Amino acid sequence: MSDLDLYAKFSDLETLDLSTGDTAFGKLAPVASWLTATGLAKSENEELKRELILIDEQALASIEDNSIEAAIELGIEKVDRAIDSGSELLIVTSTRTQTHYDLEILVGALTRTDAATVAARHGLDDQTWMEIVVEIRDQIFANRDHLADPIALLANTKSLDVASMLGAILQSANRKTPVVLIGDAAHCAALLATRISHPCREWVMPALDLTSPVGVLTQRHLNRTPILELGMTLENDSTTAIALTTPIIDVVRSLLRS
Numbered sequence: 001m002s003d004l005d006l007y008a009k010f011s012d013l014e015t016l017d018l019s020t021g022d023t024a025f026g027k028l029a030p031v032a033s034w035l036t037a038t039g040l041a042k043s044e045n046e047e048l049k050r051e052l053i054l055i056d057e058q059a060l061a062s063i064e065d066n067s068i069e070a071a072i073e074l075g076i077e078k079v080d081r082a083i084d085s086g087s088e089l090l091i092v093t094s095t096r097t098q099t100h101y102d103l104e105i106l107v108g109a110l111t112r113t114d115a116a117t118v119a120a121r122h123g124l125d126d127q128t129w130m131e132i133v134v135e136i137r138d139q140i141f142a143n144r145d146h147l148a149d150p151i152a153l154l155a156n157t158k159s160l161d162v163a164s165m166l167g168a169i170l171q172s173a174n175r176k177t178p179v180v181l182i183g184d185a186a187h188c189a190a191l192l193a194t195r196i197s198h199p200c201r202e203w204v205m206p207a208l209d210l211t212s213p214v215g216v217l218t219q220r221h222l223n224r225t226p227i228l229e230l231g232m233t234l235e236n237d238s239t240t241a242i243a244l245t246t247p248i249i250d251v252v253r254s255l256l257r258s
Helices: 023-038 057-061 068-084 102-111 126-142 150-157 160-174 184-196 213-222 238-257
Strands: 050-055 089-094 179-181 204-206
Touching: 023 204, 023 238, 050 057, 050 068, 050 160, 050 238, 057 068, 057 160, 068 089, 068 150, 068 160, 089 160, 089 184, 089 238, 102 126, 102 150, 102 160, 102 184, 102 213, 126 150, 150 160, 150 184, 160 179, 160 184, 179 184, 184 204, 184 213, 204 213
Parallel strands: 050 089, 089 179, 179 204
Antiparallel strands: none
């Protein structure tokens, strides 16, 4: 077990009431409810100060010995700096290059879903896909005893970016600052965060609907309606996701304030 006890550190997160959505907002009622519950609708600032919490290769390269604890602390520190500088809304994402199916293993283990369901085909031939499924299945089985130990689980899957975003999401909720999620990895981190402290799910809002097997499964378990549902493979494109969803947040907030 790690010396960093996430359960103790983030045990008293505030629970939000997300049932206050105005039906006049139609399909945007979940966004209106979230903006109201998190306090963004009542912010005194005419324009929200938002900041992108990007976990990229440069940030991860600063972590010594690929330490999961250090990666989590990195995410916490990024959030603290953003909030201390006045940010009211954070956007969490990563530029990942991992190709070892860590998200499939993590989500499969956390949701108790079989490997064939979480493994994307991506145009692979049957034999290659089956080999990948076997690899994911074996790793899900190998990690079954680590579900209560998120640091061990992340260490086994070598998921540094997920660890950093986990720290960012937990600390954002701890400091009562809402988060927009972009990408499969950010959603995986949010799912893991809810296992540590369930109120975390109320502080996050998916930017777009996800289309990958891992993404669909993660959003289903998070049970949070995305800001915008397009059914397009844009979920890991942070620039496009921000460009599409930021105006919606601003318009709904403006209507709530008027």
